[in-house]
Amino acid sequence: MTAMLRARGLGKRYRRRQALTDCTLDIPAGRVVGLVGPNGAGKSTLLNLAAGMSSPTTGEIEVCGGRPGSGPEQLAKVGFVAQDTPTYANLTVAEHLRLGARLNPGWDADLARRRVEHLGLDPAQRAGRLSGGQRAQLALTIGIAKRPDVLLLDEPVAALDPLARRGFLQDLMETVAEHGVGVVLSSHLITDVERVCDHLVTLVDSRVVLAGEIDDLVATHHRLTGPRRDPATLPADQHVVAASHTDRQTTLLVRTESPILDPSWTVGAVGLEDIVLAYLESPSAATSRPALEVLR
Numbered sequence: 001m002t003a004m005l006r007a008r009g010l011g012k013r014y015r016r017r018q019a020l021t022d023c024t025l026d027i028p029a030g031r032v033v034g035l036v037g038p039n040g041a042g043k044s045t046l047l048n049l050a051a052g053m054s055s056p057t058t059g060e061i062e063v064c065g066g067r068p069g070s071g072p073e074q075l076a077k078v079g080f081v082a083q084d085t086p087t088y089a090n091l092t093v094a095e096h097l098r099l100g101a102r103l104n105p106g107w108d109a110d111l112a113r114r115r116v117e118h119l120g121l122d123p124a125q126r127a128g129r130l131s132g133g134q135r136a137q138l139a140l141t142i143g144i145a146k147r148p149d150v151l152l153l154d155e156p157v158a159a160l161d162p163l164a165r166r167g168f169l170q171d172l173m174e175t176v177a178e179h180g181v182g183v184v185l186s187s188h189l190i191t192d193v194e195r196v197c198d199h200l201v202t203l204v205d206s207r208v209v210l211a212g213e214i215d216d217l218v219a220t221h222h223r224l225t226g227p228r229r230d231p232a233t234l235p236a237d238q239h240v241v242a243a244s245h246t247d248r249q250t251t252l253l254v255r256t257e258s259p260i261l262d263p264s265w266t267v268g269a270v271g272l273e274d275i276v277l278a279y280l281e282s283p284s285a286a287t288s289r290p291a292l293e294v295l296r
Ligand SMILES: Nc1ncnc2c1ncn2[C@@H]1O[C@H](COP(=O)(O)OP(=O)(O)OP(=O)(O)O)[C@@H](O)[C@H]1O
Pocket: 014, 015, 017, 018, 019, 037, 038, 039, 040, 041, 042, 043, 044, 045, 046
């Protein structure tokens, strides 16, 4: 099956700023991918490259088997809602939907109308008069109604209140279940990512430091607690992501595919948020070792 997103040595440089470095990814079709990382890590840069809004400085990227932005067929496959949720201030909600219908061959007018009704958006209201969250919902509605194979969403829930956020994520999951659309969404809310995504890509300082199926990532990371010990003495297949010590005790976050057999450790499970935070907190350690890629 054609990968939803495939990148090889992908890099993007803006003058003196390296925004994405040597990014290599293989994301299978139909996944819901959470793209996480600190401010300025390169998330929008990766989404813009995938949408064909900018071109790579180095390497290559394919989305649904095609080069981003390479023609009408490719453009129809990809829905993109940029971070600033672009809408036309002087066009009404209804005019946005008419424009969407005119520009997109696969437009689902019924879905768009139902979603606007459900959100309580006034079709006669100009987009410039909508609240930030309502504008985001309108942009998202257009992205979904286009019926793309892949939907790229740059911080889609950032402007939404908690109820609207939950509603949006539910709608998104329904769309995924009904139409099998793949999604890449960037977010700072790891709990949201854990709830709706099955695949994770973590960027730190322009590099991918952790990528893979979320279930696999959670299954291969463990918290070890035991008598104080130098992490360098661990077996080679136990990769230490984070370490903390008291006088007598050592606590480690390790990644390993193998069972932990050493009886001096108490082994505990680690949630996705703690795993991601550990990688974000130690960017130097993350960049000095190869990114973990767990693929089934
Ligand atoms: N058009 C541009 N011109 C120059 N530098 C840019 C441009 N776009 C992004 N950058 C730089 O590239 C780096 C990555 O930015 P990017 O917007 O991809 O980060 P991000 O992970 O999406 O951040 P955030 O979470 O704050 O949205 C940053 O250092 C940013 O300043």
